[in-house]
Amino acid sequence: MSKHTAKVSLGFTNEKVPVGTHMCLIFTDEKERKSSLLKYLLSGLKAGERATCFSNKTDKNQLQSFLEANGISYDESINNQSVSLSGTSEVYIQDGIFDPDRMLNTLRDFYDESLSMGFSASRVIGEMIPEIQNVPGGERLLEYESRVSLLLKDHPVTSVCQYDANAFDGATIMEVLKVHPKMIVNGSVVNNPFFIEPEQYLKECC
């Protein structure tokens, strides 16, 4: 759970959440995924936050059109590094392996950089891909997610993890619930009763 009191808008819901909240969005509809992703980034930029996105399905043109339709210059945002877009595969899988430590360092660096660059806050939205489970280190996905919750306590990057219910089986989805303190259900942010505190989860399950 985030210990930070400042609240940020997510863009796709009226609710505000404390900065550094780790949330999970289970989706089956591609439109829903894309809409929430773009609105989330836009909301961060409007709030003066630094935002980044890991997605294989979202391309530069979609983001550019959306931002410019909402009065934000894409090129300017890219140039001042307030927004960035990377493919999930290239971020999560490097040299053919998934390394949770490297990923956590990346998150940490992102947070620190954002602070040093003067952004009020930072946020990330990542679309998880099932291929991660099939590469070396992929079995540590839930460990990674749990450790993200731990990291965010000191490096509060507001994070949304998008899981495609069509791509992950029911058992995995249930496990995913256990490592995200908040769930986005029907467009609303709800507490996740399945969530297991990372210290406990990492101790019992990993």
Added chain:
Amino acid sequence: MSRKKKLSSKIIGQISLMQSVVAQLPDKTSMIKFVCHGFKDIPGVENVRYFLSDGVDTLPWDSSVTQHAFSVRFQDQVESKLIVKLSDLNLFSPYIPFVENFCTMLGVIFDKQHQQELNITIMNDLEQRVRERTKELELEIIERKQIETELRKSEQQYRDFVENTDTLVTKVDSEGRFVYVNHTANKIFGISPEECVGLSAFSFINPNDRGRTEEWFNDCIQGKIKTSTIGNNQISRSGIGREIIWTVTFNYDEHCQVTHINSIGRDITKLKILESQLRQSQKMEAIGTIAGGIAHDFNNILGIVLGNIELAITDIPEWNPAKQNLKKIKQASFRAKEIVRQLLTFTRKTAHEKEVIPIQDLVKETIGLLRASIPTSVDLKTQIQEDTGSIKANATQIHQVLVNLCTNAVYAMDNTGVLEIKVSQLKIDDQVKSFDKKLCAGSYIKLSVKDNGIGISKETQEKIFDPYFTTKEIGKGTGMGLSVVHGIVNGHDGEISIQSEVGKGTCVNIIFPEVSAPLTKIIEEQSEIQKGNEKILFVDDEPSLVELAQTILQRLGYEVEAFVDPVKAFVKFESDPESFDLIITDMTMPKMTGDQLSRKVLKIRPTMPIILCTGYNNKISEEHSKKIGIRTFLQKPLGMNTLAATIRSALDVSKN
């Protein structure tokens, strides 16, 4: 609160969240895995399994194990069961209603998902059908477009054919009114196709043919005739007649009643004219054959009469009054000879054979024959310039031209008036092409036939040469006369024109190109008889003529050997070819004709002088005679002077 009934809000929250999340999972397997996994967090639960219901109430674990089954109903039946293995029933039992509710909801989700899958399947199926049908329709459209293109092409071909053909194409309804007529209507009916539509097709038929055609039409409409052809004469609005042969087909309604008649009309006017000309020429040929036969016999008879009269005149002294009588008989015999010659002129040639003819002779001969058929109330005046020149013509056709023009003139004068026939020379130079601009500069011969009859209006003059155009009453004229004249004049490279004024009369002018004069055919009768002493072989199958010729030739001083049998004559010649100086032979003889005999003789003695005589023979002409080497060609009957001069001439040429 007993321990048994204590509920954890976290567990209730989990169950509630599961309800939200499970609905998002894509399939039953994923849902079940999710649920089995999630239910393990419920207090008192050791394990969870899911079974598809097979109707047997079996449990996955041993009966000693505490377990609880929850039914998942799907479409009003227990579709499957969720079996919960319990480690502590007391801890679990407070959650049983929540799990039961969850399972009920799961059944609803399954049902909904099933419906969605069904909808997707139906939609996919529908979309697939739509795609297939669309593809079929696209193919059908392509096919239809191809068919339409083909149809358009075919229609265009049909239209081109119908609209460009010279053939008349019509469609009439059962009342005989035009429904469709192609452009040929302009030519045949003299009005546009649009004007024809709605008019009665019978209104254009010559009254002579109308009744017969109406009767035929009614038979067609009543189904008595299935397919048919009919010929009739169509009269255009401007009065021009055309012979049309119709081929028809029928359109029927559902009761097999004829609704329309489709007709193709072929204009056979020219064919009819040719037929008419052919009939005329065949008639002339038949007359010629008969006349030729008569002339042959008649000339032989005349020859005997004339020869004997000439001998008698020679024998009778001047003081004897009988001598004058004999001279009159001789004159009459010459006139008879001339009449036979004139007859032969018009009958001996085939229809299209042309020869160089002095036109004044031809016109004079025709007038001679016409006189008898022109009423005496018509004053026939001729003005024929002597030495007018010759034209290359078919004598029979020129005769026909003059007869037609004179007949028309007499009709126009109602058998009373002045008919003038004039022949003159006409020179056309490059500067003055007065007669007709089509004519080149050169020498021409002009033939004019003028009457002082009723005259011809300007309007009538424009169509006067059209076939079947006539101003005469029905039955009195064919309308072919001037059309035939026009055809003949054209066939002779000539031109025809009409000058006429209503109430004053008409003058038809014809001009023909002049050609060089023909060879002299007949040596004129000479007053002084030429004699000789050479030896002559005379051959004729007519004994009287042989006897007469022998007498005449001997009186002229010649030594004569005469034969009635050409074969015997040839044998005699063959025995001593050099013994004869001249051969005179008849043409038409049994066993061997005159030309055959001549050929055989000339084969033995190529320079042998031969005179070929003929009463009439259409197989040989003077030109043909000369081609085979015969020196002279003589037309019977032979006058003594002519015979004497011809013999002398042939012998002298041979000696020189």
